[in-house]
Amino acid sequence: MLRKLLFLLAGILIYYSRYSSVVVAAVGFAIIGYIVTDNLIPRVGPSFIKIGLFGKDLSKVGKPVLPECIGAVSATVYLFIMFFYIPFIFYRYLVTVTSGGGQRDVAVDQWPIDGPSYSVFPHSRLSEYLSSTLCLESTILLGIADDLFDIRWRHKFFLPAVAAIPLLAVYYIDFGVTSVLVPGFMQNWLSKCMFFLHEKGIVETPINITSIDLKGLYYMYMASMAIFCPNSINILAGINGLEVGQSIVLGLLALINDTLYMTLGSETTKNSHRFSIVLIIPFLGVSMALFKWNKWPAKVFVGDTYCYFAGMVFAVVGIQGHFAKTMLLLFVPQIINFIYSVPQLFNLVFCPRHRLPKFNESDGLLYPSRANLKENPPKTFFIPILKVLGFCHLIDLEIDDKTGQIISCSNMTIINLMLVWFGPMREDKLCNLILSCQFMIGIAALVLRHCVGSIIFQHDNLWTIK
Amino acid sequence: MLRKLLFLLAGILIYYSRYSSVVVAAVGFAIIGYIVTDNLIPRVGPSFIKIGLFGKDLSKVGKPVLPECIGAVSATVYLFIMFFYIPFIFYRYLVTVTSGGGQRDVAVDQWPIDGPSYSVFPHSRLSEYLSSTLCLESTILLGIADDLFDIRWRHKFFLPAVAAIPLLAVYYIDFGVTSVLVPGFMQNWLSKCMFFLHEKGIVETPINITSIDLKGLYYMYMASMAIFCPNSINILAGINGLEVGQSIVLGLLALINDTLYMTLGSETTKNSHRFSIVLIIPFLGVSMALFKWNKWPAKVFVGDTYCYFAGMVFAVVGIQGHFAKTMLLLFVPQIINFIYSVPQLFNLVFCPRHRLPKFNESDGLLYPSRANLKENPPKTFFIPILKVLGFCHLIDLEIDDKTGQIISCSNMTIINLMLVWFGPMREDKLCNLILSCQFMIGIAALVLRHCVGSIIFQHDNLWTIK
Numbered sequence: 001m002l003r004k005l006l007f008l009l010a011g012i013l014i015y016y017s018r019y020s021s022v023v024v025a026a027v028g029f030a031i032i033g034y035i036v037t038d039n040l041i042p043r044v045g046p047s048f049i050k051i052g053l054f055g056k057d058l059s060k061v062g063k064p065v066l067p068e069c070i071g072a073v074s075a076t077v078y079l080f081i082m083f084f085y086i087p088f089i090f091y092r093y094l095v096t097v098t099s100g101g102g103q104r105d106v107a108v109d110q111w112p113i114d115g116p117s118y119s120v121f122p123h124s125r126l127s128e129y130l131s132s133t134l135c136l137e138s139t140i141l142l143g144i145a146d147d148l149f150d151i152r153w154r155h156k157f158f159l160p161a162v163a164a165i166p167l168l169a170v171y172y173i174d175f176g177v178t179s180v181l182v183p184g185f186m187q188n189w190l191s192k193c194m195f196f197l198h199e200k201g202i203v204e205t206p207i208n209i210t211s212i213d214l215k216g217l218y219y220m221y222m223a224s225m226a227i228f229c230p231n232s233i234n235i236l237a238g239i240n241g242l243e244v245g246q247s248i249v250l251g252l253l254a255l256i257n258d259t260l261y262m263t264l265g266s267e268t269t270k271n272s273h274r275f276s277i278v279l280i281i282p283f284l285g286v287s288m289a290l291f292k293w294n295k296w297p298a299k300v301f302v303g304d305t306y307c308y309f310a311g312m313v314f315a316v317v318g319i320q321g322h323f324a325k326t327m328l329l330l331f332v333p334q335i336i337n338f339i340y341s342v343p344q345l346f347n348l349v350f351c352p353r354h355r356l357p358k359f360n361e362s363d364g365l366l367y368p369s370r371a372n373l374k375e376n377p378p379k380t381f382f383i384p385i386l387k388v389l390g391f392c393h394l395i396d397l398e399i400d401d402k403t404g405q406i407i408s409c410s411n412m413t414i415i416n417l418m419l420v421w422f423g424p425m426r427e428d429k430l431c432n433l434i435l436s437c438q439f440m441i442g443i444a445a446l447v448l449r450h451c452v453g454s455i456i457f458q459h460d461n462l463w464t465i466k
Numbered sequence: 467m468l469r470k471l472l473f474l475l476a477g478i479l480i481y482y483s484r485y486s487s488v489v490v491a492a493v494g495f496a497i498i499g500y501i502v503t504d505n506l507i508p509r510v511g512p513s514f515i516k517i518g519l520f521g522k523d524l525s526k527v528g529k530p531v532l533p534e535c536i537g538a539v540s541a542t543v544y545l546f547i548m549f550f551y552i553p554f555i556f557y558r559y560l561v562t563v564t565s566g567g568g569q570r571d572v573a574v575d576q577w578p579i580d581g582p583s584y585s586v587f588p589h590s591r592l593s594e595y596l597s598s599t600l601c602l603e604s605t606i607l608l609g610i611a612d613d614l615f616d617i618r619w620r621h622k623f624f625l626p627a628v629a630a631i632p633l634l635a636v637y638y639i640d641f642g643v644t645s646v647l648v649p650g651f652m653q654n655w656l657s658k659c660m661f662f663l664h665e666k667g668i669v670e671t672p673i674n675i676t677s678i679d680l681k682g683l684y685y686m687y688m689a690s691m692a693i694f695c696p697n698s699i700n701i702l703a704g705i706n707g708l709e710v711g712q713s714i715v716l717g718l719l720a721l722i723n724d725t726l727y728m729t730l731g732s733e734t735t736k737n738s739h740r741f742s743i744v745l746i747i748p749f750l751g752v753s754m755a756l757f758k759w760n761k762w763p764a765k766v767f768v769g770d771t772y773c774y775f776a777g778m779v780f781a782v783v784g785i786q787g788h789f790a791k792t793m794l795l796l797f798v799p800q801i802i803n804f805i806y807s808v809p810q811l812f813n814l815v816f817c818p819r820h821r822l823p824k825f826n827e828s829d830g831l832l833y834p835s836r837a838n839l840k841e842n843p844p845k846t847f848f849i850p851i852l853k854v855l856g857f858c859h860l861i862d863l864e865i866d867d868k869t870g871q872i873i874s875c876s877n878m879t880i881i882n883l884m885l886v887w888f889g890p891m892r893e894d895k896l897c898n899l900i901l902s903c904q905f906m907i908g909i910a911a912l913v914l915r916h917c918v919g920s921i922i923f924q925h926d927n928l929w930t931i932k
Binding site: 083087126131148174 | 513517518542545546549550551552553556592593596597599600603604606607610614615628631632635636638639640
């Protein structure tokens with residue numbers, strides 16, 4: 001009953017979006033996405049197990065077998081929402097005469113009847129939208145390949161860059177801007193350099209450099225954005241609901257940033273952020289349905305497909321909306337997690353095969369897992385650093401009182417660090433704690449970005465310092 | 467060595483395509499597609515078997531186990547060719563000023579330096595191209611889902627229509643022409659009707675109807691095209707090399723038709739057929755590599771993914787190029803096969819679980835497989851029809867001399883019919899025979915289309931009857 005009412009509501013929202021804004025249609029499609037995903041997951045679960053896509057939940061009594069890779073369902077539903085979306089968010093061309101053979105002769109932008117001009121996107125944005133969809137679909141395809149074939153780590157690290165090719169190719173022929181602004185203080189510095197070179201006779205006329213054309217480097221930068229976002233979500237994982245939860249928090253933070261621009265920003269930036277909103281709201285819809293099934297106690301696992309897909313949504317939004325730097329700021333918790341993991345990832349400190357927290361069946365709580373450093377001592381130069389970290393409570397060290405040798409340390413992930421700081425706790429509490437921290441850090445990053453950013457660049461897209 | 471030379475050749479072709487035509491780039495990418503696919507197939511085969519994607523080749527001694535669903539490799543390679551293609555076949559926008567926030571302010575079509583104007587597609591065709599790619603990628607995704615989960619027949623029949631949604635959605639907002647020409651003789655007839663209605667006072671002014679706007683029906687028509695092509699390739703299957711072989715023949719026939727238009731046709735139709743050429747040539751490249759591995763004696767099976775994908779390539783080309791009717795003509799052999807199968811598909815005649823030809827281990831030849839009609843007699847009204855078919859040598863009947871009852875008949879597929887007509891033969895000979903017939907019928911259909919078509923519509927896109 002509730003489901004039918006929700007469907008009706010979604011239908012009404014989508015229908016009336018033409019009189020208000022594409023954002024209304026986005027909310028409608030998000031509701032549909034939620035209902036469809038929520039319905040599909042329990043139905044397809046057994047089929048996934050049947051073809052061998054399953055895993056054991058190690059942090060539960062009895063280690064139950066759960067279907068793996070269920071995030072592919074959310075991702076596919078999202079994709080079809082993107083398709084059905086198209087007629088609701090773009091102007092229509094009205095073709096009045098054709099000379100046959102598929103030639104478009106007279107093309108007139110038909111504005112929506114009675115609709116205000118800001119309600120839909122201009123037709124020229126269509127190729128941008130389609131290339132984003134292509135990029136996401138390729139990500140899903142490669143994610144599924146990874147879940148099926150268990151591609152080697154060093155290969156799968158670069159997979160998202162491959163999926164980003166349609167995005168970059170269309171960017172190249174459709175937009176092609178590869179310049180970045182130079183921060184104010186560097187502009188002065190560069191001017192002085194230029195003037196110096198001019199005096200020496202190396203440069204004929206000193207020019208004022210306000211932006212630098214990165215050319216090929218800009219595409220490298222976009223590709224690395226596409227590599228970074230999916231992998232960083234994939235790394236902060238391992239307890240029920242964390243992958244989806246952090247994606248939802250990221251989505252909410254991005255929405256807050258967009259809302260800021262939509263209310264305070266200039267007209268020119270509004271379109272980019274409307275585009276971002278339109279992609280993120282339905283993403284939240286399908287993700288919440290997945291979260292319902294993946295949160296503690298999990299009924300399904302999300303799989304690499306979802307991590308890649310979710311990361312790519314943010315990469316695409318950042319790249320297409322030209323606020324990739326702001327987007328990176330929202331990933332600060334993931335970046336911290338990566339940096340904190342580096343000593344183990346690069347084998348400065350022994351890295352056991354699994355670094356998940358240890359589940360204690362008797363009290364049902366998670367305890368920090370530990371790396372045995374007695375048999376595998378860390379690199380000599382790193383021992384003092386470990387001790388400093390231990391002194392700052394950034395790691396839990398077990399030290400032999402007699403020899404002063406480090407016997408073991410807690411594994412270096414944010415998840416274990418939380419358990420070190422706040423003591424053993426149940427899986428759902430741990431997940432909520434991490435998500436809350438992530439949200440607080442994200443909000444702080446946004447505040448900093450709009451205050452400090454405006455000082456460095458001497459103006460912010462939101463306001464200008466006079 | 468040869469491979470390196472081919473790669474070099476492909477590179478040169480692609481590089482110099484900017485001075486000649488996109489068709490040259492297409493050939494270059496086709497060569498790359500062939501080499502990459504040919505290299506990948508033997509490498510990924512074992513991984514496919516490992517995750518359970520394999521099948522037994524029943525028409526060989528010892529029934530060897532072969533990897534299944536390898537067509538997904540060709541399809542994926544094709545997809546990435548489509549991505550890398552983009553910068554080589556479209557004009558670039560040159561953006562000189564941006565106001566920040568991802569706004570395109572001044573957009574100038576930059577023509578290729580020193581290149582003739584016909585060398586690349588206009589930028590406005592980009593969304594068409596991207597929606598085609600999206601449609602193909604969705605087809606692959608759904609095809610893989612089918613190969614993995616063995617979706618039920620009645621569900622999978624409609625899968626291609628789902629994959630065609632991006633195509634239809636973009637057609638709706640980007641082109642939106644839903645009118646079809648009315649044939650000449652019907653125009654006269656309709657005029658008379660109109661005049662009659664006018665005299666009766668039902669219609670105020672008699673108008674001359676030259677085209678009819680099908681509106682929603684046109685989208686139904688496109689969707690059914692998307693359902694028809696993939697499924698018809700999927701039905702004519704079962705012996706080594708036949709699925710890929712028939713797709714290659716279809717591609718060649720479509721290319722012949724395109725070449726006809728490119729040399730004789732008017733300027734307006736040339737663009738559509740250039741688009742078709744650009745999609746089909748690389749398709750031939752990846753398909754030929756697959757054919758090399760799938761032809762008798764097969765080392766791999768192609769799987770449903772390839773059949774869907776190949777069919778969708780032709781559906782997309784037909785729909786986007788607005789020559790869906792001509793495209794359907796090329797599918798005449800598949801249509802004949804379907805109609806011939808109808809009595810068994812709808813259970814008028816008993817249909818055994820497998821209708822593949824019977825393999826005789828002693829002489830290595832294929833014999834027509836038979837349906838036992840003694841235990842499962844056909845519907846009474848159909849018995850005379852069966853006898854007529856038998857009389858015309860369109861089926862092989864075994865009749866009880868005493869009672870006149872039909873004991874068994876050869877299974878009703880083109881493959882079995884060929885064996886009935888030409889006697890038992892080896893699998894590769896049978897495949898070649900069917901492909902040759904298909905090619906001859908296709909050529910005949912093209913000749914008929916341009917002769918008879920011009921009479922019915924009183925003009926043909928190729929020439930006009932004066």
